[in-house]
Amino acid sequence: xxxxxxxxxxxxxxxxxxxxxxxxxxxxxxxxxxxxxxxxxxxxxxxxxxxxxxxxxxxxxxxxxxxxxxxxxxxxxxxxxxxxxxxxxxxxxxxxxxxxxxxxxxxxxxxxxx
Amino acid sequence: xxxxxxxxxxxxxxxxxxxxxxxxxxxxxxxxxxxxxxxxxxxxxxxxxxxxxxxxxxxxxxxxxxxxxxxxxxxxxxxxxxxxxxxxxxxxxxxxxxxxxxxxxxxxxxxxx
Numbered sequence: 001x002x003x004x005x006x007x008x009x010x011x012x013x014x015x016x017x018x019x020x021x022x023x024x025x026x027x028x029x030x031x032x033x034x035x036x037x038x039x040x041x042x043x044x045x046x047x048x049x050x051x052x053x054x055x056x057x058x059x060x061x062x063x064x065x066x067x068x069x070x071x072x073x074x075x076x077x078x079x080x081x082x083x084x085x086x087x088x089x090x091x092x093x094x095x096x097x098x099x100x101x102x103x104x105x106x107x108x109x110x111x112x113x114x
Numbered sequence: 115x116x117x118x119x120x121x122x123x124x125x126x127x128x129x130x131x132x133x134x135x136x137x138x139x140x141x142x143x144x145x146x147x148x149x150x151x152x153x154x155x156x157x158x159x160x161x162x163x164x165x166x167x168x169x170x171x172x173x174x175x176x177x178x179x180x181x182x183x184x185x186x187x188x189x190x191x192x193x194x195x196x197x198x199x200x201x202x203x204x205x206x207x208x209x210x211x212x213x214x215x216x217x218x219x220x221x222x223x224x225x226x227x
Contacts, residue, residue: 004156034215043118043205043218044157090156099169100145100209102216104156 002027002093004105012111015083021076021108023091030096033074035065038088038107047089050074061085086112116140118219120206126225132194135222139187139208145169146183147216148191149205157205163189193224201226 007022025031032051036044048059055067065076074091088109092102119138127133139146144165149157160179162169165186174181178197183189193200203223207216 036218041220041223043207043220044216045218046215049215092156099162099164100211100214100216101147101159101162101170102157104158106154106156 002031002095002103004091004093004103006089006091006105006108008108009106010109010111012113013081014113016080018079019077019081019085019110021089021091021110023074023076023105025072025074025091025093027072027093027095029098031093032096032100033065033067034092034094034102035059035063035074035076036090036092036104037061038090040087044090047076081110081112083112083114085110118206118208118217120204120219120222122222123220124223124225126227127196128227129198130195132192133196133224134190134192135204135206135224137189137191137206137219139189139206140217143208143210143217144186145209145211145216146189147207147209148181148189149207151203151205151221153202160191196224196226198226200224 003026005024013019034049035047050067058064088107091105146163148160151157160174161171163183181191203221205221207218209216
């Protein structure tokens with residue numbers, strides 16, 4: 001079984017500042033990794049995914065994440081945030097060859113202040 | 115392309131009543147998922163379908179929850195009878211297969227009084 005820990009439940013940051021949202025996972029098998037964003041009263045939208053290859057993954061809206069196998073982490077970063085980035089962010093994992101069943105972390109609320 | 119459609123968007127019922135949610139996935143998506151998202155938590159997978167067959171329902175409380183996917187397209191999730199702890203957003207997602215991203219609907223927010 002897999003588990004995901006998002007270390008920060010809330011991250012306040014000023015507009016145009018950089019941000020990092022932390023994600024650690026636990027699994028006894030190889031995994032795929034994902035970051036999703038959820039705006040209020042909406043479903044989840046995929047930001048980026050790591051399946052294989054380069055450990056630095058670039059996604060939509062200027063976000064990127066780096067897979068670190070030794071530290072079992074997949075932290076999400078953005079060099080300069082906007083007010084519109086205010087949302088809930090979820091890290092998720094799925095075991096390779098397990099039918100794409102996702103296990104989500106508890107979420108991190110990013111609050112961008114003017 | 116049209117996204118995943120869910121209805122209703124909101125539902126309020128009393129405990130012990132029954133309720134049903136409907137999901138229409140993106141056309142051509144063989145895989146369909148139902149998730150439960152309790153306030154302040156990440157989504158939890160309830161059931162996964164591949165076409166009209168169940169792939170995994172290990173986290174579905176089968177004494178009160180049921181789901182079906184007729185003809186491998188639309189799906190319904192039912193709760194009977196509802197308990198207070200079932201208050202949550204129920205999300206439907208669809209995908210084309212393993213390693214492919216899941217596309218989520220906007221969810222149904224269920225409140226149990």
